Amino acid sequence: MRVLAEEEEDMLPSTPGKVKIERAGAMTRQLHRCFASTGTMFLWALFLVAMTATYLSFHSFVDTSSRYFAASWGGLHWERQIRASASPRRPPGSAEGAGLSVLVTGAAGFVGTHCSLALRKRGDGVVGIDNFNKYYDPSLKKARRALLASHGVFVVEGDINDGRLLTKLFDVVPFTHVLHLAAQAGVRYAMENPASYVHSNIAGLVSLLEACKEADPQPAVVWASSSSVYGLNDAVPFSEAHRTDRPASLYAATKKAGEEITHTYNHIYGLSVTGLRFFTVYGPWGRPDMAYFSFTRNILQGKPITVYRGRDHVDLARDFTYIDDIVRGCLASLDTAGRSTGTGGRKRGPAPYRIFNLGNTAPVTVPTLVSILERYLRVNAKRNVVEMPGNGDVPFTHANISLAREQLGYKPTTSLEMGLKKFVRWYLSYYGYNRGTQAFNNL
Numbered sequence: 227m228r229v230l231a232e233e234e235e236d237m238l239p240s241t242p243g244k245v246k247i248e249r250a251g252a253m254t255r256q257l258h259r260c261f262a263s264t265g266t267m268f269l270w271a272l273f274l275v276a277m278t279a280t281y282l283s284f285h286s287f288v289d290t291s292s293r294y295f296a297a298s299w300g301g302l303h304w305e306r307q308i309r310a311s312a313s314p315r316r317p318p319g320s321a322e323g324a325g326l327s328v329l330v331t332g333a334a335g336f337v338g339t340h341c342s343l344a345l346r347k348r349g350d351g352v353v354g355i356d357n358f359n360k361y362y363d364p365s366l367k368k369a370r371r372a373l374l375a376s377h378g379v380f381v382v383e384g385d386i387n388d389g390r391l392l393t394k395l396f397d398v399v400p401f402t403h404v405l406h407l408a409a410q411a412g413v414r415y416a417m418e419n420p421a422s423y424v425h426s427n428i429a430g431l432v433s434l435l436e437a438c439k440e441a442d443p444q445p446a447v448v449w450a451s452s453s454s455v456y457g458l459n460d461a462v463p464f465s466e467a468h469r470t471d472r473p474a475s476l477y478a479a480t481k482k483a484g485e486e487i488t489h490t491y492n493h494i495y496g497l498s499v500t501g502l503r504f505f506t507v508y509g510p511w512g513r514p515d516m517a518y519f520s521f522t523r524n525i526l527q528g529k530p531i532t533v534y535r536g537r538d539h540v541d542l543a544r545d546f547t548y549i550d551d552i553v554r555g556c557l558a559s560l561d562t563a564g565r566s567t568g569t570g571g572r573k574r575g576p577a578p579y580r581i582f583n584l585g586n587t588a589p590v591t592v593p594t595l596v597s598i599l600e601r602y603l604r605v606n607a608k609r610n611v612v613e614m615p616g617n618g619d620v621p622f623t624h625a626n627i628s629l630a631r632e633q634l635g636y637k638p639t640t641s642l643e644m645g646l647k648k649f650v651r652w653y654l655s656y657y658g659y660n661r662g663t664q665a666f667n668n669l
Contacts, residue, residue: 354371354374355382453505454474
């Protein structure tokens with residue numbers, strides 16, 4: 227027992243406070259280890275953060291680089307393609323002269339494709355630019371691009387708001403003319419996406435005019451305005467002398483703004499400018515958002531079509547103009563455009579400024595159009611007739627083409643019946659309808 231007591235006694239502190247001191251030392255050592263461990267963890271955390279940031283930066287760089295290279299413009303091969311496409315191919319001594327070199331914006335669009343093909347067919351040089359947006363099915367635009375490529379027309383995928391791209395194009399090729407057809411189209415869509423109209427129809431136009439003004443030599447500019455600028459005008463037929471300060475839609479307002487902007491660049495910088503007010507263009511390779519196109523699709527699919535009617539049950543009427551007639555007007559405008567007079571952004575003298583109506587000057591009601599489609603398709607439409615909503619549409623359009631006839635030799639020759647027959651034949655073929663069907667054989 228005594229031995230046990232002595233052992234227990236040895237375990238007790240010989241002086242007061244010894245246990246507290248040893249406990250304090252143990253706690254200090256634990257704290258040191260803790261702080262040492264925390265510092266190590268902090269360093270590891272910094273290391274991981276740095277590695278993560280490096281990875282994300284590298285990933286962003288690779289992603290940005292891939293998007294840049296995917297844009298696929300620039301480089302020697304690209305420049306060779308541009309020059310080859312822009313080179314006129316008219317025979318030596320041709321009565322039409324050496325040929326034009328034309329930059330066509332919106333080249334994969336409806337009017338742009340037809341104009342590009344017509345220019346190339348007669349031996350002019352053509353380079354297209356198009357952003358292939360998704361306003362309607364981009365596959366149709368890509369099919370048009372393939373058609374252009376098969377005729378030796380190169381189309382750059384890019385946006386007219388890209389000043390660097392436009393500058394590069396004018397550096398590579400001294401274009402004699404610009405046919406500006408790129409735009410955000412559609413009256414009703416402006417209520418859903420108004421910003422797209424300002425981006426394309428105003429900002430895009432200014433971007434293009436800036437590039438043209440700085441180019442040496444300055445090209446002559448022919449561009450697509452619209453019959454929509456006549457807005458609430460009720461004097462018929464619509465004349466270039468009529469007032470256009472009461473637009474009925476945002477689309478019309480942007481086109482009217484375009485006319486004022488182009489006039490400014492003509493006045494200050496000496497750009498030769500011709501504005502063309504198109505009247506309801508239709509035909510093969512057309513826009514799916516247009517009534518004649520959507521009517522055809524829905525009639526064939528057995529779906530109802532909506533036919534709008536004006537106040538007091540008056541049928542809407544449009545001056546439907548076939549694409550071939552519009553193309554002839556566009557090419558005549560290019561051929562008769564006077565030269566720009568500016569150099570290095572400075573005006574050296576007055577330059578031409580012109581505006582023309584391009585229409586068929588024979589309005590047809592929408593129900594009549596539907597009846598013609600029914601006859602060619604051999605299918606009765608399921609009509610849903612409703613009053614026209616307040617969405618920016620106007621009840622009628624009718625072009626006075628006297629000025630275009632006098633100065634351009636413009637003379638439309640295609641009736642709506644003949645034009646729709648050509649359109650329906652193209653539609654049935656393009657969308658794979660059997661050639662043995664009654665509708666196809668009827669054409």
